[in-house]
Amino acid sequence: MQLDRISRNILSILQQEARITNQDLANRVGLSPSSCLNRVRKLEEACLIGPYLSNLNLAKICRSVEVICTVSLKDQSTDAFRSFQSAAQSHPEVVECYTVSGSFDFFLRIVAPDMARYNDINDMLLDVLPGMVNISSHVVLTNVKPFRGYPLDALLEQTL
């Protein structure tokens, strides 16, 4: 699937304003509502876009603790990776998990109601591969720049 200027524009707008109406979107990209809807449906079907999420202002909803962890596995076998990944995936408090190159194997972002509960999760992750996991915890102090979408302009500047 190749993207023309209009479809890129749709992606760019939709990624930051997921609840925009189709009519407004159509106006912004210069299409009729029906054509615009067609494009959006195709982008969704091709899985270029979605799911649609809302940011919650967690600070206003409840008390919580957010922690970013670096994780190293002493045993870097495929099985060890798989075990750790599936543990991360199965625990809802682990809200994000990446594998990376370099001095760590994983980055995790974990959100828990309090430190005691965070400690439980940390212990659980350590127990996945006993004695073979090294986790460093970094409590989030401020969210300087929350994620608000990818820099499509910069990423697509070649292929204008």
Add this chain to the structure above:
Amino acid sequence: MQLDRISRNILSILQQEARITNQDLANRVGLSPSSCLNRVRKLEEACLIGPYLSNLNLAKICRSVEVICTVSLKDQSTDAFRSFQSAAQSHPEVVECYTVSGSFDFFLRIVAPDMARYNDINDMLLDVLPGMVNISSHVVLTNVKPFRGYPLDALLEQTL
């Protein structure tokens, strides 16, 4: 603003299905559409929810490089922090930035078209406080668990 079970349910549904129609949402939480819309508006006005974002499947849209960085400042003055933060905020390729406790000062997530461009951004960040910034780059290999919302059930279990 205190949240009853219904409003929590609204937040929970909306954070994962931002484009759900008000009617469907009303059905799911057991309210009439008008009451449901009232609640959503109030939650929005109180900034408990929003903005609304779409996930893009970047892999299908363009080639890109994603990097997670740990950053330490040698000079941990308020001014140094501020300088670094505003550099992070002003560059769209830095898609996320946290300040944290522990052995690092910042975590960054950076998305660039390619390694050459990533290197430019890295250099720019180093130049913010010359000789006083230590950055470790970790190229993202896989996104094991993409962010799909906070674990509201776990976070609010006390206050049912």
Add this chain to the structure above:
DNA sequence: AATCGAGCCAAATAAAATTTGGCATCATGA
């Protein structure tokens, strides 16, 4: 008991989404 405010629902209205049909363009192959 009267009053006020909050929050609900049903129903009416306004707006948006979706479908439909027809037209233009373009690539393909006869």
Add this chain to the structure above:
DNA sequence: TCATGATGCCAAATTTTATTTGGCTCGATT
């Protein structure tokens, strides 16, 4: 060159949704 078919557009009709309105109930307050 001239069908043919596929694609993508628009306008208009239709269906669905959002939004407004008004009236009702429940609790708290006076």
